[in-house]
Amino acid sequence: MLKRLGPLVYLGTFITVIFGGSTGREGAAIQMGGSVAEAVNQFFKVKLIDTKLLLMSGISAGFGAAFGAPITGAIFGMEMISLGKLKYEALVPCTVASFVGHFIAEKTWGVEHEKLIIQTVPELSVLSLVKVILLAGIFSLISVFYCQLRHGIQKISEKYTKKNHMMRAFLGGIIIVALTFLVGTYDYNGRGLDMLQESFIHEVPPFAFLAKLVFTAVTLGMGFVGGEAIPLFFVGATLGNTLYQFVDFPMSFLAAYGMIATFCGGANTPIAAFLLAMEMFDGKGVEYFFVACFTSYIISGHDGLWPSQKIYAPKSRLFNVTDGETIKNVEQKEKST
Template identity: 75%
Template sequence: MNAKYKYKTLFVTLFKWIFLGGVIGVVIGSTTALLLTTNEFLGNTRKDNAWLIYFLPIGGLVIGYMYMQFGKESGNDAAKGNNLVIEGVHGIARVLRRMGPIVYLGTFITVIFGGSTGREGAAIQMGGSVAEAVNQFLKVNVLDTKIILMSGISAGFGAAFGTPITGAVFGMEMVALGKLKYEAFVPCLTASFVGHYMTEYAWDVKHETFVVQTIPELSVITFGKVIFLAILFSLLSVLYCQLRHGLQRISENYFNKNHMKRAFVGGIIIVVLTLILGTQEYNGRSLDMLEQSFTEEVPPYAFIAKLVFTAVTMGMGFVGGEAIPLFFMGATLGNALYQFMDLPLSFLAALGMIATFCAGANVPIAAFLLSLEMFGDKGIEYFFVACLTSYIVSGHHGLWPSQSIHEPKSRLFTIPDGETIESVEKRGKGST
């Protein structure tokens, strides 16, 4: 009788997680399809109407107003973005259901007027909002609430990039350095796959493709080059994170967390930078140059330009995502190193794309799986080494200060367990 009860409990629990993951996947897959389709339309509209860039400061005022008027509830602030979702998983904050719609509108405004942004942040935050709505509707317990939130993250990432395996692991790996929450595996996997298939097959929304044309043969010399490059890509990611967070801290202090003023000034800075460079290649998502970096040489300063544009955009109060900008920075830096490293151009771009994202997001397993889903199984040894190297070398820095540190990345780092990236950076212990 006891064994029979255990099996019954197992199948009931399994069915519950598959059902909940499926529901979240259907909703997030559909909303992500809307996000991708609308972003594509708005991005093309901006490229055809260059004058729209001059309205970016006004767009910043609108975004700031939305967050100040509708983004706060019971001490929880939707302006924290992905950090609020992470804190929701850790049980120290509550994700707001309205956060998803607000970040979607904010992302659309950012894209149409030329802020430098991506999309995964909007998808993840919508995933967190939908998951929170499920939690409140079903009145689930605290532990299950955390797992459902992770499945929302997985659905958002898997649907946003067409990488369901990566999405499944990303939801479990994103919230804490050095720990995978395997208890969330079934709902995360279900939500990510359902979300992906809803986006790509039910709604017929296609994702970008990047082709690695040539992979160098395995050799000790090439592995040495890959490790050296991974160090450079990780330092690039750290530079971006530090500049982005620094701009956010300075602007919040100077404007007393008035998001309207912050974003208005940030919009003016982006307009001025755009006029100085005389091009809008670094506004919006910059997907054309990202794809170009795999096939031909791009301006050698492209990675720095995108870094500055994105740090100002995201650090001054605009919204969207930072994965695609990191992809761009890494790929274009790899492209710029083509003349010096004697490695295939597309391989350098792909390596930079994955290693820079890995260092910023602190998700080595998900980043490695991302390389497999995006580029296939060729050169997996190189991508695996690059992910581990960039993850360790980047120290305890990252895109999301609320990420907790289950344990240090290496014994070289003297950091107590249970810290967050934010607390470590404040004490200046993020690097050796």
């Protein structure tokens, strides 16, 4: 089944994006990486103990190729599998896979990745650090809101359509069309890279982050497929752009900061998110992004993009979470209480 999953997700993502669904591409890349790893695993009859290493390596290859960030990809494959635990024996295979995927995408296929540039970084001070901690809290809560809305839409749509996925997709398509007519623009359909890049240099509509959040939650919650990293980048960057009116920080810095902090809160991968900021923004604002990632990681609690993500250790003793639970189980317990 997993061997077929990659090509099916790729096709599904292509169809979703080309017909106006709000999603990203990296989901297909990561799924295909995992699918190839599973095919290799079955063909060579790899030992059970090495199966997870192969899957992590496949995920790393997909991420490194999708974002042009091979160092981030290496850690992302290790970090996203389990919350609170890194399997260091996977470091070498994940690193090799991520760099190979990156170089094949760029050198063999000629893929050009988006360039997002921070023009100015605020001077480091106690006041600036206090501001970025508060901002990280805002961005992390936005990521929590997205995750809960997306999972809620999925649960409700499955309940009332009795898991008839054709019906879910049909209704989801109607809702997306209606939302598009309501906002009067196609900016929130597809990947939305134009507005994402625009948010670094010019003001964007103040409601853009909320519109993209709703479009993506409906698209994926109603059964369409695709990645969630780029939509979270969009939400965080445009929210940072909106906060430029109220916070005395450079616009490009706020957009970049919001992009990374929001992604980190949803993905629960603080190390990978920090490395992604270093690779994407040439190491600018290293202190701020370090604070952003770990603040967002803690404040977002045990919500996340992937319900199957296993919690090997709670983020804090303040959270009443048992080791070995999944994000899905924690969310269900929170709603029942």
